[in-house]
Amino acid sequence: MQIYGTALLALCVVAGLAAGRAAGALFGLDSDLGGVGLAMILLILTTDALRRRGLLDASAEGGITFWAQIYVPVVVAMAASQNVRGALQGGWMAALAGLSAVGSAFLVLRLFARRKDDA
Amino acid sequence: MSAAAVEQVLVRNGLLTAFAAVGLTMALSYWVSARLTRGRIHGSAIAILAGLACAALAGGKQGAADIPVLSGLGLMGGAMLRDLAIVATAFGVRLEEFMRGGLAGAVALLVGLTVSFAAGGAVAIAFGHTDAVSVTTIGAGAATYIVGPVTGAALGASSEVIALSIAAGLVKAVSVMVLTPMLARHVGLDNPRSAMVFGGLMGTNSGVMAGLAATDPKLVPYGAMTATFYTGLGCLLGPSLFHAILKALL
Numbered sequence: 001m002q003i004y005g006t007a008l009l010a011l012c013v014v015a016g017l018a019a020g021r022a023a024g025a026l027f028g029l030d031s032d033l034g035g036v037g038l039a040m041i042l043l044i045l046t047t048d049a050l051r052r053r054g055l056l057d058a059s060a061e062g063g064i065t066f067w068a069q070i071y072v073p074v075v076v077a078m079a080a081s082q083n084v085r086g087a088l089q090g091g092w093m094a095a096l097a098g099l100s101a102v103g104s105a106f107l108v109l110r111l112f113a114r115r116k117d118d119a
Numbered sequence: 120m121s122a123a124a125v126e127q128v129l130v131r132n133g134l135l136t137a138f139a140a141v142g143l144t145m146a147l148s149y150w151v152s153a154r155l156t157r158g159r160i161h162g163s164a165i166a167i168l169a170g171l172a173c174a175a176l177a178g179g180k181q182g183a184a185d186i187p188v189l190s191g192l193g194l195m196g197g198a199m200l201r202d203l204a205i206v207a208t209a210f211g212v213r214l215e216e217f218m219r220g221g222l223a224g225a226v227a228l229l230v231g232l233t234v235s236f237a238a239g240g241a242v243a244i245a246f247g248h249t250d251a252v253s254v255t256t257i258g259a260g261a262a263t264y265i266v267g268p269v270t271g272a273a274l275g276a277s278s279e280v281i282a283l284s285i286a287a288g289l290v291k292a293v294s295v296m297v298l299t300p301m302l303a304r305h306v307g308l309d310n311p312r313s314a315m316v317f318g319g320l321m322g323t324n325s326g327v328m329a330g331l332a333a334t335d336p337k338l339v340p341y342g343a344m345t346a347t348f349y350t351g352l353g354c355l356l357g358p359s360l361f362h363a364i365l366k367a368l369l
Contacts, residue, residue, distance in 0.1 A: 009203065009206060009207055009210075010203065012206060013202050013203050013206050016206070017202065020347075020351070023351075024351050024354075027355050029351060029354050029355055030269075031265065031269065031350060031351050031354045032347075032350070032351055033348060033351030033352070033355075034347050034348040034351060035202075035347065036202055036205060036206060036324075036343060036344075036347040037343070037344045037345070037347040037348060039202070039206045040205075040206050040209035040212075040217075040340060040343070040344060041209075041214065041217070043206055043207075043209055043210060044209055044210075044212060044213075044214050044217075045214070047210060048214075061210075064207050064210045065207070065210060066207075067203055067204050067207035068204065068207035068208045068210055070204055071204040071205065071207070071208055071332065071336070071339065072145070072163045072166070072332050072336065073138075073141045073142070073145060073166075073195075074195060074196055074200050074201055074204045075163075075167060075196070075201075075328055075329045075332045076141050076144060076145065076163075076166045076167055076169075076170045076196070077137055077141050077170070077192045077195035077196030078170075078196030078197075078201055078325055078328075078329065079167045079168075079170030079171045079174065079182075079196070079296060079325075079329055080141075080170035080171070080173045080174050080182050080183040080184065080189075080192050080196065081174060081181045081182045081183060081184035081192045081193050081196045081197070082170075082171065082174050082182050082289070082292065082293065082325065083174070083179075083180050083181070083182060083289055084171055084174040084175040084182055084289070084293060085174075085175055085178040085179070085182075086180065086285070086286060086289050087286055087289035087290045087292075087293050088175065089286065090282075090283060090285075090286020090287065090289070090290065091283075091286070092246075093242060093243070093246045093257075093283060093287075094260070094283050094284075094286035094287040094289075094290055095286075095287075095290050096242045096246075097238070097239040097242040097243065097257055097258075097260065097261045097283075097287035097290070098239075098260075098261055098286075098287040098288065098289070098290030098291035098294060099290060099291075099294055100238040100239065100241070100242055100261070101234065101235040101238040101239050101261035101262070101287075101291055102291055102294050102295055102298065102321070103238075104234045104235070104237075104238045105231055105234055105235065105320040105321050106298070106302055106306055108227075108230060108231070108234060108320055109306045109307070109308065109313065109316060109317055109320050110305070110306040110307065112223070112227070112307075112313065112316050112320075113306060113307025113308070113313050113316075
């Protein structure tokens with residue numbers, strides 16, 4: 001049944017976010033530290049273990065892949081609910097601060113990628 | 120049935136209205152991509168741009184979700200469903216692939232945070248801010264729009280500076296969404312390893328997720344994996360290490 005896949009996915013997300021919260025609290029932070037990443041690792045490990053025991057059938061997998069495929073529309077909704085006006089109203093300094101960070105990061109990324117080509 | 124009654128149905132079923140509205144946007148965007156750009160600009164990139172444009176036009180703090188009929192966009196694109204969908208994209212990825220890019224991703228996280236703080240801080244100094252607290256806070260905003268206010272609040276920055284740091288973070292998120300699909304080919308962003316490095320360097324969750332979705336959906340879980348550590352790490356290092364360094368320098 002599809003719900004088994006979706007339930008497993010939801011469980012991994014909630015467990016991962018709770019663990020990320022706990023990891024943050026460990027450093028005295030009121031914020032999440034890697035929750036989504038931990039949830040992804042949990043999902044990979046649990047689905048792998050279940051599949052090996054033959055406990056994850058195609059319909060259950062469908063309950064996970066549906067959400068993976070709905071990802072782009074969710075991102076479109078996220079883009080539509082961003083405070084874009086706020087970004088535009090921050091003035092030149094805010095715009096330059098944000099853009100210079102992005103520009104520098106792209107330059108560094110290019111160096112990273114080029115070093116791989118040389119090796 | 121009157122228009123008010125129709126509106127009431129749409130508002131009461133906000134999430135469903137959002138599904139329908141986003142579906143229509145996607146259909147229109149893929150049509151534009153195929154017909155007007157001959158597939159050169161990916162449909163998802165156009166859809167994300169359309170979403171941003173709607174948010175700018177609507178003008179609210181929650182973009183288009185501040186319009187009552189479209190309030191469901193806030194739920195559909197909010198943290199809960201976003202995290203569910205992004206974790207789902209990891210299904211089918213082999214753990215070894217994450218491990219292979221793990222070290223590069225971790226290095227990228229530290230480099231990315233340092234570069235963002237330095238770039239944002241340098242701009243703040245250029246615009247006449249001289250105290251370490253303001254410069255750190257604006258540099259933190261150039262990391263993400265969450266690191267900025269968290270750092271500013273911890274250091275006791277003025278509310279004007281905190282607002283600037285949030286705006287810097289928003290500019291970063293939006294520009295990563297827009298620029299990533301355009302620059303991906305030029306910076307070698309076409310494999311899992313460079314996607315993990317990208318996630319660690321940029322760090323802005325919404326920017327990384329939308330940018331990669333518009334570039335190549337297969338890369339999404341890799342970028343998300345490292346980006347998810349960025350904000351937490353930034354909140355950790357901003358008020359401590361980066362503030363201490365700037366205090367010593369200024």
